[in-house]
Amino acid sequence: MGAPMKEYDFDQVTFVFAGIIAKGFVDGSAVTLEEASPRFTKKVGIDGTVTRSKMMDRSGKCTIKLMQSSEVNDQYSAIAQQDIIGPNGAGVGALQIQDNQGRTLHHAAEAWISEVPKPEWDKDATAREWVFEFAEITSVFGGN
Numbered sequence: 343m344g345a346p347m348k349e350y351d352f353d354q355v356t357f358v359f360a361g362i363i364a365k366g367f368v369d370g371s372a373v374t375l376e377e378a379s380p381r382f383t384k385k386v387g388i389d390g391t392v393t394r395s396k397m398m399d400r401s402g403k404c405t406i407k408l409m410q411s412s413e414v415n416d417q418y419s420a421i422a423q424q425d426i427i428g429p430n431g432a433g434v435g436a437l438q439i440q441d442n443q444g445r446t447l448h449h450a451a452e453a454w455i456s457e458v459p460k461p462e463w464d465k466d467a468t469a470r471e472w473v474f475e476f477a478e479i480t481s482v483f484g485g486n
Contacts, residue, residue: 350486354443357406359453359474360421360435366412368469373439375448377402377479400478403456404437404448407469415459415470422455437474444486450476 357364357373367373379399386392408414425433437453440446457473 348486349443351443354441356438356440356442358436358438358440359418359455360433362414362417362421364406364408364412364414366409366414368407368409371407373404373406375402375404375439375479375481400480402476402479404439404453404474404476405471406474407471410468410470412470418455418472419458422458425454437476441484441486445482445484446486447482447484448479449481450479452477 352367352372355373377399378401379397381397383395383397384392385395421433421435425431434452434454437448437450439448453474453476455472456475457471459470459472461470462468
């Protein structure tokens with residue numbers, strides 16, 4: 343008997359920012375996450391000796407793409423506007439991406455909207471791309 347079949351279901355992946363669960367994602371690559379710096383750097387000496395240095399920067403960014411028809415755009419827009427007009431940190435909130443069918447989890451206690459969508463209109467519905475930055479992220483890259 344072969345290995346058991348595995349399943350992946352994007353419907354079981356949740357993206358939450360400031361308590362708001364994102365809905366209405368575009369088809370295709372809807373959520374991307376990247377750390378700002380490599381976890382380690384290396385320096386090679388003239389004699390070939392390699393030294394590995396641990397980087398302490400755990401900041402980075404996350405990009406999500408929502409359909410222009412998603413009501414979440416209104417909520418994120420309000421948060422972004424409040425962050426501009428309110429006191430320092432008015433738009434800072436926790437960000438979490440979790441595969442509820444598996445073991446992958448990314449969590450940042452302090453995140454904010456750093457880029458709002460560049461609006462465009464076409465004959466078909468278009469995407470609204472939101473960019474979030476975070477100060478520090480904890481990640482578990484698990485299977486499902």
